[in-house]
Amino acid sequence: MAYKDYYDVLGVSRGASDADIKTAYRKLAKQYHPDKNQGDEKSAERFKEIGEAYAVLNDPEKRKLYDQYGHSGQVPPGAYPGGAGGAQGADFGGFDPSQFSDFFQGLFGQAGRRGGGFAGAGGFPGGAGVNLEDLLGGGIGGAGQGRRFVQNVEGELQVTLQEAFGGSDEVINVDGKRLSLRVPAGTRDGARLRLAGQGPGGGDVLLTIRVLEDARFDLDGDNLSTSIDVPAPVAALGGDVKVQTIGGAAGNLTVPPGSSGGRRMRLRGQGWPKKDGTRGDLYVRLNVTVPAQPSDEEKELYRKLRELQDK
Known part of the structure; x- marks a missing residue:
């Protein structure tokens, strides 16, 4: 496989901040996550590349070494204990993948x-x-x-x-x-x-x-957070929606009537395991959605709703 620059993999500049790198990783990891692209080998390979790039660029020391040796053309003697470097004539000019990948796989x-x-x-x-x-x-x-x-x-x-x-x-x-x-x-x-x-x-x-x-869950202390899409009618009138927990089971979340986008709700005991045998909580952020391609009947209902709101 041809070598790909880690910055290009994440779609960021070389001067990107840590926050920019993290944001780019989250967006791409969510897009190419295997759970959303089952059976797609290209997406799986892309997901692997994204994770490898983030593992290097998110670590200050690894990023520094990557910037220094990955683009200088020659690794100086002694830069990599164990033999890699100028002593072996490891020339990385032009980013030859057979040399570059071996070096960074060893180094990182x-x-x-x-x-x-x-x-x-x-x-x-x-x-x-x-x-x-x-x-x-x-x-x-x-x-x-x-x-x-x-x-x-x-x-x-x-x-x-x-x-x-x-x-x-x-x-x-x-x-x-x-x-x-x-x-x-x-x-x-x-x-x-x-x-x-x-x-x-x-x-x-x-x-x-x-x-x-993880592209779907964030861990903060003992608590996890995730987001879920909620259809506009359910957000307006209330109803039950299914939430995928980190353990794989689908939890039931009751959305109150009049819920707006961005609202956070809690599923107790669905967070991270604690030392005492209990678990933290799972916080769910609601993303209110509307049909991308509404049917004629849905369009008519939305027109009526708009008319009511205009009165």
Whole structure:
């Protein structure tokens, strides 16, 4: 696949603010979300590109490195511990995808959606393609001297908001070793998981969980928020509408008569899991809608309504 500039992917300028980047991501993620484009491989690939671009440009350090090395044409020696850079002659002029992608997948841990880059404790943001023996300077095995380096390694694991909510089973690769782990339900962004004794030489694997932003739900403390389209007649006269919760079930929301667009309503106990076993709330914003192509009967009813309002 041809290389695409991350700024172009999100449709923002290189001087875009963090808020602009976040807004662009939300808009595009909502448009290309798999739930709205089931079976559309192009939309799925676009959604993946959008998430990858946002993961880099939303992180100040990653964005700085991307701006510096992604457009300078040559990565200087030592810029990327583990061998990447001028020492390997990694020329990124013209954004050759076979070189550029490998570099940033290593540098930013972008091994697919999951990330999964590892580095020695206190080291750099490593990548899935980096050999831990290179990171340790040949320390594993002591360059044939029979010594064993016990080393803790650190990395990040990306999960969706739904996976963080309900928990998920994951498989990661550390130094060629496949490790299984369970992300607990209710995990929050920045949470740390430890796989004791699973690192090189019996060290620990330390994982930082990164929860991806969701196009449909926002998490604020223990509460979630979302929006729902409500037909104008229901908003005017009142009625029940279905609201998709983060757990997948459809909750029932009773809209009072005379509700206007932008009104926020609450579904109790449909938010994020708390430590005490209860859950926060789900706040629903009402978007009042009218038919894009009203039928003749609907047009006539709207005309009558307009006449009543003009009197």
